[in-house]
Amino acid sequence: MVVPTFELILCIIAAVVLSSFLSRFIPKVSTPLVQIALGVLASQLPFFPDTELDPELFMVLFIAPLLYLEAHEIDKGSLLKSLKLSLSLAVGLAIATMVGVGFTLHAAWPVVPLAAALALGAALGPTDAVAVSSLSHEASLSQRQVGVLKGESLFNDASGIVGFQFAIAAAVTGTFEVGEAIGEVFISFFGGAIVGVVLGLIINWLFETVRSLGWETTTTRVLMELFLPFLLYLGAEAIHVSGILSVVAAGLIIRFDRSGVGPNVARTNIVASSVWSVLSFALNGAVFILLGMLLPDAMEASWNDQQISNLTLLATILIVAAVVVGMRFAWVAAMLRITRHEVTRERRRMTKERWRSAAVMTFGGPKGTITLSLMFTIPYTLAxxxxxxxxxxxxxxxxxxxxxxxxLANFLLPVVAPKRGTDDSRAITEASIEVLRRTVEELAERVTPDNRRAVMAVIDSYTKRITRLKHRLGAIDPIGFSELQIAALEWEKDYVKGRLAATKAQTGEQSVDRDLEIEACERLLDQIMTSLRHAVTDHDSAHAIWQIKGRMRSLQRRIKILSSRVNNLIRKNTPMLSEHQIYAHMRTVQTAAIDNVIDHLYDEMGKSTYNTEYCSALLLDYRRAEATLKARPNMGATTEMITQIEEIKRESYGIELSVIQDMLEADDITRSQARQLRKNVYVMSVAADSSI
Structure with a gap:
């Protein structure tokens, strides 16, 4: 029998995987909201195991490694520049929120004790680091704004947790010693930071020593890295200082010693980065899935209580949310007003742009799982x-x-900080160059004695693409150029379809040449249609239906070709066509299709439909492809090499797509840029665009 806890883990992982797919189809809704909705839905399913949250286990299992990784990957330069504002929000605003929410809630609903209301205010102080990290995908945040928000989310957990603990202690015992509380806060806050720094320096020395002695292996290194955040948190809590701050401070200090040269070091770094990437995505998703699963049960008891009006509960939520958001906006605006300019050292007036920046950082501070986990630690009884x-x-x-x-973060943040409707041409061209560069590095790692010539040929084609993009940088709009590329694919498709129809219309007995022509055209048409389906990125229902129909037609063509070949084999009407023959004839048809596109491009240069510069650039690409195809010998001895090159090409396109996804998740590119880059890959994947 499967243990319920194991069932729960499997169900949560399945929900996380599902959320990654759903987010692609609803890009306007942030991934955390999708995951919360899935968690709510999962909690209502009869087969889904019941969930009980152990707050202490939640902090060490989820929050500690996520904050550790966030601290390690944060831009240290941006953090230092915005440290004062981040600490102001993390400490000053957290305390102000605790007091403001506490007194407001107690005044609006006197039945709530002041100490308990203060505890709620303290729990609502921390922002959610996971949600903050995903906000820049949905809105256009400046580097400084992202740095402030991430810095705040790293430090405000400790202040919120400490404030909550003292408020709860006052509510349970009925007494509160201000002097003693301040001393304990000081020890917990700064003690945690000092412990983290000291342990971070020791761990750096340990990692360097292990590597210098040659004791390091990929497995032991990755396991040590994964073990660190749990060790740091539990060690700090054992000596009664802030485990959260210890993890954050160590994450800022520890550098994983990614220096060094050689294949072993490179392999270790690649594996470690990949493991952390997968782990962070899984933990991020699990946090919000759990939040969604816990919310219904957490709110059901009060909602079904006949002694309390549901309208009162909803009104109280709106009042408290208004206080939290309003105080945050006022605090951020005040800090922007009193903060001096880095160069002139003068205070600046609040312009329209600075008010907008205050609104961005206000809506960019949503609450999340730490708030709920703290609320679950409220004891059931008093002293x-x-x-x-x-x-x-x-x-x-x-x-x-x-x-x-x-x-508010999901729907208002994009309003006050909207993404640009179209991507800057220079930015997306630079992103394309970076994708190609990383793809070349990955291909270089996969060279073996058997595939060396084929991989070098593919790398050479990527080098030429990088060179062309660098020459094109700032001169050609990649969106307009990709539209012309799609039109060129349409011209190829029309030519091949016409040639295929003419061949099928021929009457008389079947011949080897006729079958060869039909199969070559069918295969080439299938390649072109696949590229077109991926290249067009519309998301309406008509386009979805068109894609489905296209895949069905592709499947029908393949089944028809297979059945025809099997029939010929059984009846022995015509000799079986070899792959070498089909491959060689595909190149012949492809060369003719390229000639047809070149004629179209010459015609378009005299019209106003497409930019003449775009036509000229694409014309050069097709001329190179045509020259390469004509230069290829079609002998069987070279077919094996060509086939190997084609396989590596397909593998390289997969690498490109994975690099684009990695850059998107690392916030190096926007969702719109990612869509454009993916479309470019799909367009390039058609064989006619090859320059190998």
Whole structure:
């Protein structure tokens, strides 16, 4: 029998994988919201295991490694430049939110004790680091804004947790010693940071020593890296300082010692980066899936309580959310107003752009899983044995505020900081060059004595593409150029379809030449149609239906070719066509199709449909492809090499797509740029665009 915990883990992983697919089809909705919705849906399914959150286990299992990785990968330069503002938000605003929410909630709903209301305010102080990291995919945030938000999310967890713990202690015992509380906060906050720095320096020395002695292997190195955040958190908590701050400080110090040369070092670095990438995506998704699973149960008790009006609960959520968002906006605006310019050292007036920046950083601070996990630690009883007052209602309010802030971040942030409608041509061309460069590096890692010549030929083609892009940099709009590329594919398709129809219309007995022509045209047409289906990135229903029909026609063509060959084999009507014959004839048809496209491009240069410069550039590409095809001998001895090159080409396109996805997840490119880059890969994947 499968253990329920194991079933739960499998279900959560399945939901995370599903969310990655769904996010591609609903790009306007951020991935965290999709994952929360999946979590809510999963909690209502009868076969989904019940979930109980152990807050301490949640902090060490999820939050510690995520914050550790976030601290390690954050831009240290941007963090230092915005450190004052980040710490102001992480400490000053967290305390102000605690006080503001506490007194407002107690005044609006006196049945809630002041200490309990202050605890809710403290829990609503931390922003969600995971959600913050995904916001720049949905909106156009400056480097400084991203740095401030990420810096705040790294440091405010500790201040929120400490404030929450003291507020709960006051609510449970009924007493609160200000002096003692301040001392404990000081020790927990700075003690955690010091422990993290010291351990980080020791770990750096240890990693360097292990590598210098030759004891390091890929397996042991990756396992040591994965072990670190848990060790740091548990070690700091054991000596009663902030485990969160210890993890963050160590993450900023530890550098994983990615220096060094040689295949072993390169292999270790590649594997470590890949493992952390997969782990962070899985943990990020699991956090929000769990949040969605826990919200219904957390809010159900209060919603079904007949003694409390649901309207009162909803109104309270809106009031608390308004206080949280309003105080954050006022605080950020005040800090922007009093902060001096880096060069002139003068305070600047609040312009329209600076008010917009304040709004961006306001909506860019949603609440999340740490808030809910803190609320679940509220005890059920007080020190005198009485039930903790309004426990379920406080959890309900916290859950509602989390949803409100996430919705504001998802739908209002793109309004105040909209993505550009079209990508800057220079930016996307530079991104294309970076994708090709990384693809070449990956191909170079895969060279073996058997495939060396084929891989070098493919790398040479990538080098030529990089050179052409560098010459084209700043001169050609890649979006307009890709539209012409798609039109050229359409011309190829029309030519091959016409040639295929003419061959099928021939009457008389079947011949080897006729079968060869039909199969070569069918295969080439299938390649072109596949490229066209991927190159066109419309997302309407008509385009989806067109794609489905296209795949069905492709499947029909393949089945028809296969059945025809089997029939000929059984009846022995005509000799079986060899792959060498089909391959050679495909090149003949392809060369003729390229000639047809070249004629079209010459005609278009005299019209106004497409930019003459685009036509000239694409004409050069097709001329190179034509010269390469005509220079290829069609003898069987070279077919094996050509086939190997084609296989490596297909592999290289897969590498390009994975590099684009990695750059998107690392926030190096926008979603729009990623779509454009993917479309370029699909267009290039048609054999006619090859310059090998």
């Amino acid at each position: 005198d044995g009485e039930w903790f007052p309004m426990r379920d209602e406080l959890i309900f309010i916290a859950g509602g505020v989390i949803v409100v802030t996430l919705l």
